[in-house]
Amino acid sequence: METVNRNFLLLLVLISLSCIVQCTHVSHDGRALIINGERRIIISGSIHYPRSTPEMWPDLIRKGKEGGLDAIETYVFWNGHEPLRREYNFEGNYDLIRFIKEIQNAGLYSILRIGPYACAEWNYGGLPAWLRKYPGMQFRTNNQQFKDEMATFTKLIVDMITKENLLATQGGPIILLQIENEYGNVMGPYGDAGKEYIKWAANFAVSLKAGVPWIMCQQDDAPQPMINTCNGFYCHEFTPNNPNSPKIWTENWTGWFKAWxxxxxxxxxxxxxxxxxxxxxxxxxxxxxxxxxxGTNFGRTTGGPYITTSYDYDAPLDEYGNLRQPKWGHLKDLHAVLKEMEKALVYGDYSNEDRGNGIEVTKYKLNTTTACFISNKDTAKDATVDLNGSKYFVPAWSVTLLPDCKTEAYNTAKVKAQTNIMAKKVNTVEEPSALRWSWRPEPLKKQVEDKHFSFQSNQLLEQITTTFDESDYLWYMTSFHQPHKKQLKLSVGTTGHVLYVFLNKRLVGKQYAPNGGFEFTFERNVTVRHGKNNLALLSATVGLKNYGSFYEQMPAGIAGKPVKLIDGNNTIDLSNSTWNYKVGLVGEKKKFHLDFRPFKWISFMLPVNRPFIWYKTTFQAPSGTDPVVIDMFGLGKGEAWVNGNSLGRYWPSYNNTAQGPCGNCDYRGKFSEDKTCRTGCGEPAQRWYHIPRSFLKSGEPNTLILFEEEGGSPRRIQFQTVTVGSVCATAEKGQNLTLSCPEGGSISKIDFASYGEVHGKCGAFQKGSCESQDAFNVVSQACVGKESCSISVSKETLGANNCGDIPFKLAIQATC
Incomplete structure (x- = not known):
């Protein structure tokens, strides 16, 4: 017995020693997160696993690490994981565990925002529409049914990551968890029930005993031990609600999402x-x-209302995973300097001096170590600032970092990273004329004749609580009698988003809600016949509401709006007629997009500009490893699949309106998503759609299937690859200018090189009144044929430029 006890104690000691070696202890004080007893700076970046593919994850995470990230953050998407109650999906791009393990394999931490409400410009904010099936259900408030379902799913996630030893305390990468999300922004209308709900959420999170801190973003009244955090374009003025909580910025918006x-x-x-x-x-x-x-809003169920399939967000890594330069490189340089200053920032004494005119000088001092910041928040005036007897030029709306309070290591307005100009290259194997199309119509007869339906009601039903988002489409069908043939005005009120109207088997009109208004009235003059007339209304959604107080109560579809026939002063109200309903389309039910049955596809007389047509073609995968896109120009609105994988909704016929200044961008001053820095005004809202390489088969035909809802032509479709076309950079005297092409590529020619007075920007450089006569040849010899090159900016290297007192620099643009 003594031997057994000794062995048991030895096992406990070994387990304890193992945890000492492998496990990570995470805590915090009012200054920083504390990891294994050390205060740390943590720089993280959001990558949403369902908006990419498992094959893309390692490369995305690697580029994040190379860019100076310590952690990868993601939401957990409830409606993707539990599309039907108690039926779970953790496969493919929803394999959360695999994603976290990829983060761990890269040697990074993970921040897991379970929520499970996400917002995220995601369909229904990530909450499953089937919750609406239960009478009395209210989202995100002190509603027992909702709390029960939320608790069940949240516990499921915590149990899964615990079982896989993914929490930091188990040796895993997860250092922070989040419960709820941005509730403080919308909780006011919920009153006391909202306050009780947030207390319950905090207590429930603690009860899960995960062993790492929990955060609540945008929640000023977050109960302890929750850490309340900030989201926004700027969070330097944010103060946590407890002196023992560190200052955490959960969402620094690197850009903004795009709407149709x-x-x-x-x-x-x-x-x-x-x-x-x-x-x-x-x-x-x-x-x-x-x-x-x-990334990309693959599939029909991702993307909030009127959000495009592209969720590029102007992020440091673009939609396809390419480096967005100079953003990626400029931030990488900043991260390196911040890490150099880390000890002083998390342990040093802090002092801040406001010098007026927008100038702030901040000093951190730790023993003999110092670190300084000089900020100029003026939006127009540059400044020269004296610090410790030295003068520093600080441009308007910029911050200078001095790791030793002497040497300028970085200024936010002085971009040294190269700029990449991306190019789309046509796949020469599959020119549009080489594609052979077949087609088949969406079988509409059963719907428009009002003979085949799923159920009836004597009222106009709300779409979400009728379809539970199983499809974008809901048919409303009824009939009425008229004693004489005549022309009447048909009026249909709807909360959108799109409406198609059929009268006696004929499409008489369509309409969509402009600018995301989600409410409009369709009106057309129609000719009704003597006797029975069949009216069929097809309502379509384009993603569901994802944000706001009581957002789940926002209706979709015709939803009790009046349906009327107007004859002068007389009105026939059909709203309370017997309405027949059918969810979805025939092609959806029969899974035309999978093409696994011997469906009859027609290979002649290709119809174009006709609505409700399915198209099919085959193509060869473009060679190489560059990301693949499909140019949908010429199509209307619908959904696309490659080898059965949904690329998401397409809508290239929707030309966006001119929102904010296009082609003119000034970084100075507070950024606003609705008025600053836009391109593409008046162009198709989205023309190119991502086809991940993992969706494609190499060396054999790939199948593309389109459902064209609105009416368009597939004849101009092209498959293209996205790559770096040109690179350029500028540097001042005494600096080094470095250019590089993507791995495996090389600089083929120098398009522009000037050491002197240079005007313009990348893609549009112009020479000034003076320059070195040798610079172009020096740069060409140093760079052409190489994957990367570095040039020392000096007259010894580049030759004299005789610019005198004129400000000058080296500027290069090269083709990869």
Whole structure:
């Protein structure tokens, strides 16, 4: 017995020693997160696993690590994991455990925002629509049914990551967990029930005993031990609600999402860097980029209302996983300097001096170590600032970092990273004329004749609580009698998003809600016949509401709006007629997109510009490893599949409106998503759609199937690859200028090289009145034929330029 006890004690000691070696203890004080007893700066970036593919994950995570990230953050998407109650999906791009293990394999930490409400411009904010099946259910409030379902799913996730030893205390990468999300922004209308709900959520999180801190973002009244955190474009002025909570920025918005009705939003690299530097200047120690890689809203169930299939977000890694330069490189340089300053920032004494005119000088002192920031928040005036007897030029709306309070190591407005100009290359194997199309119509007869339906009601039903988001489409069908043939006005009120109207088997009109208004009235003059008339209304959604107080109560579909026939002063109200309903389309039910049955596809007389047509073709995968896109120009609206994998909704016929200034971007001043830095005004909202390489088969035909809802032509479709076309950079005297092409590529020619007075920017450099006569040849010899090159900016290297007192620099643009 004594031997057994000794062996048992020995086992406990071995387990304890193993944990000492492998496990990570995470705590915090009012200054920073504390990891294994050390205060740390944590720089994180959001990568959403369902918005990419498992094959993409290692490369995305690697590029995040190379860019200076310590952690990868993601939401958990409830409706993707539990599309039907108690039926779970953790496969493919929903394999959460695999994603976290990829983070662990890369040697990074993970921040897991379980929520399980996500927002995230995600369908229904990540909450499953089947919750609406239960009478009395209210989302995100002190509602027992909702709390029970939320608790069940949240516990499922915590149990899964615990079983796989993924928590930091088990030797895993997860250092923070989040419960709820941005509730403080919307909780006011919930009153006391909202306050009780947030207390319950905090207590429930603690009860799971995960062993790592829990956070609540945008929740000023977050109960202890929750850490309340900040989301936004700028968070340097944020203060946690408890002196023992560190200052954490959960979402630094690196750009903005794109909607079908808006031009492409961009946030300049200089402004993102400014916001980060200001945050760390003001005692911040943990921040996360939202997004670091935005990705793609694959499938019908992702993407909130009127959000495009692309979720590029102007992130440091673009939709396809390419480096977005200079943003990626400029932030990488900033991260390196912040890490150099880490000890002083998390342990040093802090002092801040406001010198007026927008100038702040901040000093951290730790024993003999110092670190300084000089910020200039003026949006127009540059400044020269005296510090310790030295003068520093600080441009408007910028921050200078001095790791030793003497040497300028970085300024947020002085971008040294190269700029990449991306290019789309046509796949010469599959020119549009080489594609052979077949087709088949969506079988509409059963719907428009009002003979085949699923159920009836004597009222117009709300769409979400009828379909539970099993399809974008809901048919409303009824009939009415008229004593004479005549022309009447048909009026249909709807909460959108799209409506198609059929009268007596004929499509008489369509309409969609402009600018995401989600409510409109369809009106057309129609000719009704003597006797029975059949009216069929097809309502379509384009993603569901994802944000706001009581957002689940926002209706979709015709939803009790009036359906009327107007004859002068007389009105026939059909709203309370007997309505027949059918969810979805025949092609959806029969899974035309999988093409696994011997469906009859027609290979002649290709119809174009006709709605409700299914198209099919085959193509060869473009060679190489560059990301693949399909140019959908010429199509209307619908959904696309490659080898059965959904690429998401397409809508290239929707030309966005001019939102904000296009083609003119100034990084100076507070960024606003609705008025600053947009491109593509008046162009198709989204023309190119990502086909991940893992969706493709090499050396054999790939199948593309389209459901064209609105009416368009597939004849102009092209398959293209996305790669770096040109690279360029500028540098001042005494610096080194480095250019590089993607791995495996090389610089084929120098398009522009000037050492002297240079105007313009990448893609549009112009020479000034003076320059070195030798610079172009020197750069060509040093760079052409090489994957990367570095040039020392000096007259010894590049030759004299005789510019005198004129400000000058080296500028290069090269083709990869």
């Amino acid at each position: 009705d808006k031009a492409d939003p961009h946030r300049p690299a200089e402004d993102v860097a400014y916001a980060v530097a200001r945050f760390f200047q003001r005692n911040g120690t943990t921040q996360n980029y939202y997004m670091y890689h935005g």
